[in-house]
Amino acid sequence: MEPEVYYKNEMSLLISCRQRMTGKSNILVACKVIFFCCIIASICYIAWSGVIFAGILLSIISVMLYIGVLSVDAIIYKKVKCLQSQIQVLENEVAFFHNDYSPFDDGAEFIDPHHQYSYDLDIFGTSSLFNRINRTITYKGKITLSQKLTNLPTDMDVIYERQEAIKELAGLSQWRIKFIANEHVGDELDRLSEVIAKRERNVFPLKGIIPHVIVGLTIMSLLAWIAGLVSPIVFCSLIIVQYILSFSSARQINWAMQVTNNLYKECGRYICILRDIEAAEFKSDLLNRHKQKLFDESTGSIKAFARLSKILNLYEQRGNALMYILLNGLVMYDIFVSRMFFKWIERYAEHIPAWTDAIAEIDALVSLGTYAFNHPANQYAEILADSSDTIIETVDVIHPFLANGAGVANSFVLKRNDIAIVTGANMAGKSTFLRTIGVSFVLAVNGAPVCASKFSFVPVSLFSSMRTTDNLSKDTSYFQAELSRLKQMFEYVESRDFTLIILDEILKGTNSQDKLNGSMLVLEELSKYPVSGIVATHDLGITKLEEEHPERFRNYCFEIELSDEIRYSYKIGRGVARNMNASHLIEIMLGKI
Template sequence: MNGANIKQFYLNSIDEEKAKLIPLKKQIFIIATLRLLTLTLGIVICYLTWNNTLLTIAIALFFFFIFILLLNYYGKLIFKKKYSLTLIEISEDELKGLNYDFSAFDGAPEKIQAEHSYSFDLDLFGDRSFFQSINRTVTFSGKDYLARCILFPQKDREVILGYQKAIQELAKKLKYITHFRIMGKITQKEIHNSSKLTETYSHKNLLYKNKFWAILTYIVPLSYIVLLILFLTGLISAIYFIPLWLVTFTISSFSIKPINSILDIFDKKTDILTTYSQLLQIIEDEKFHSTLLTSNQDLTHSQIKASLAIKKLERYCSNLNMGLSYPVILFFNPVLFWNVNYAIKVEKWLEKYQNEIPKWMESTAHMDALCSLSIFAFNHPEYIYPTIITEHFTFTGKNLGHPLIPENTCVKNNVSIDKDSYFLVITGANMAGKSTYLRTIGINHVLACMGAPVCASSLEFYPGNLFTNLRTTDSLADNESYFFSELKRLKMIIDRLQSGERLFIILDEILKGTNSEDKQKGSLALMKQLISLQGNGIIATHDLVLGSLENEYPENVKNYCFEADITENRLTFTYKIREGIAQNMNATFLMKQMGITGL
């Protein structure tokens, strides 16, 4: 399936759902009308038969039964309508995304970290970011998991292969992925941090294992049964129910405080678990083949399926809330100790499953993140899954492009680093494409380590630790100059190399914050140190003197350039990388063209 077919797929989905909505809206109107007629007709007939009590009760029950059936059917139709509308919304958002408008998706600006090894330099988070372009998560924990995949990519070959297989499998299950996303959007009550959610359920027992309340839950109902038998056999008067009720009502009132404490724990959080319950059931019911997906599915199983366990909790909490309403609080509580019973059930559930909840959240988050990566793969069928090399450092590929640059304007380039302690030195004019090239390499390295497909026709890579320095800034808050901030970042690289880390280093214009002479000396010294420490990477610079390193270190340095061509007083760029050192610089030319200098 190519790009045009992908767009047509989403257009067809929109047309199909819009066609479904036409008869669906008519059905909803008809059922709503029938509900009103049923209610009205039931009231009228009951009024006419009011003198015949039994007949009135029978008619009332009949119409009530019909009304409930219509109400349930109405609810199902409303759900179908929401489902279709959400599917249309998702398809429209994907069409926008295919046109490089990612505004419908969350770019997670809160994840921007200037001190991170590469995320700030590569524009991974925020508006119009890489994360925004791939993020399709429907839960907070899923978004967080996807962000962690980007910030802390995998380095183990087998793990990356596992992600590749999982993404490939899910990319063929677009109907399944879409269903997961729709259910997440429909049932989602609020965004909630799952780590805090799991902490919520670390609860100390208030009623469970308390012998006093445990005994009363048996003794009180039994007392009423005994009294009822004695009353029916004529041994006692019904008046004895009054003192028993007063005593049991008073005792049950003492449980209100701990019960409210239990309810406070679940305030709105059971609704969130309902969202996870729906998504967990989708995970549980699907048949997977890849090891990563099946092992993730295993997290949802303990003594009982996670979705079923959560539904039990929902039922317990619903009944517990009911115990504080009328008439339950006046009858069921003192007679059956309703609220105490269900409070104990909730606490027993917590004791049994509180250690499982983090696993369920993790499974859902994992699947949520994998769905995002699989949609990315589905939307880019021309992307390829790279080959992982672990014997030595490698980053060798053909026709690499940046996934955020539209296909019709994206100029693709090759890269070749096929041994340890090896650097590409890239010289070139302003605006010729050096920075875009560096970010293209960086973003594809991140994708490769995540197990996702990359924008290239071929790629072999070593899953090392990426470290970039493309956008150093000064810090007024920390009283740091631009130059000192850059030095700190370069020091981090040296320290990590000296500790034995295998780094993939991408630097743009070393020592920008100092004068030309210092810059040249410092840049040459730094490059020699990086080579001696077995570093690997790409250095972009305006300093042509760095090109001399290829003569001094022919086994460790290779020169490439991006040229600016000046023909008939016109400046043009090919944005294609070439071997050798740049010959044309364009700063003076541009200044003259803009009238800034009289040269």
């Protein structure tokens, strides 16, 4: 079944279920009105008839029924809300198949023109690779996904594990939909962890039994006062003592209040996410390792988050000024709640980073699993050994952004230490091909399926230079920016074992002959390093490098047919391009003026 059809079918089922639940909720609303009227009627019956026993019995039954209906209605409300969230997830996925990526975060904050390849390959931004993959529901999960796309592993075992995890998650469609339907979580818990880590020590406000003794004496004095056994001065004095003790611990209490501000809702959302993860029966080693970190018997995350949620709820209850005065005067409320919080910190705080990291990893993998499910025709890449003579081998590879029928498939092999020089006319497909190889490599190294019949690769480092820009505010010319990028490239390959290089038009910011000479120097120097590369150029003079250094350079081209209407094949082949189209297009343009 096609993914879009699956999503639409699931949506129909959930909408039907929501309608049934809404119908039940409407019935319960009527029941609430009826039972509330029964409560009023029973009270009136007692007042008018004087039959107390029957009236009270009727009142108790009515109240119990009313509370029961309220409870059931609250459960149904949660179910309807959950169904609505899942329906929204499905609607977003259907929109995805119509090239509407607006429901998904595009990761624009991660755009970095100085990154090794992400800016050139459209990893972030509107309609980017991240925009198409991202389904994360946690802020840290989004960060983790961005890091996976920008920090490529070279360890084969890591890539194999990711492949297995993504394959498994792609098959858990209903679980993924439920997981993605959870409310989004920010970074408040991680901020709490950072603040706690920086704090030198966590001092409990009023350790020991002193608060318990004082609260006990206060309550006893209140009862004694009511009974007429002691003067009210005793009770009032003990209340004043409680206020003094609360104020003396104000520094610790205020610190606890500040670091837990806005955390209550986030904590509850984490509990829902954890329950979904706990319910999943993963098989892949990677997913189970992350799950084990969350549900260790000695430091179970759900238990810890549930405890923290209760403490935060207690903090929320003190917001009312009257309640604050009464609670702190009678039972030193702030001190006891803060003691609970400090005990929670002592037991669980050190585990927070590991827990949120594990959730973030699963969150990021869910996004990649959804991407895999949404592209059933894509193939998982074959990982070649480090000693392989082939760095990349593709069969019928297409840029993933053009996989809906607009792309032309190409097959290509790049050998170890080879530099492929790709020539061709404007708009012939050179830059698209370079980005196709680059983006497919990023997907493959992350364990995600690639839009190709076959994609084999050696896990190596990646560097590209395709989209250099000037910067007037920093007084940087285009040519100067190109030189800086080339310098960055040489420094990068010098520090890596082996690098895949993707270059588009070296030294565009200078005159033709100087550009040719400079490009030749760059490529000859680059050939001295442990690299394989793909270089697109309009300078046919560069193709002479294959004659001079046949062991390092290979010529490829995208050919066109010139006529009244230029025909583009968008197919790569061996050799040097014979036809260029710039002057031809200008002649056509001028002829139409």
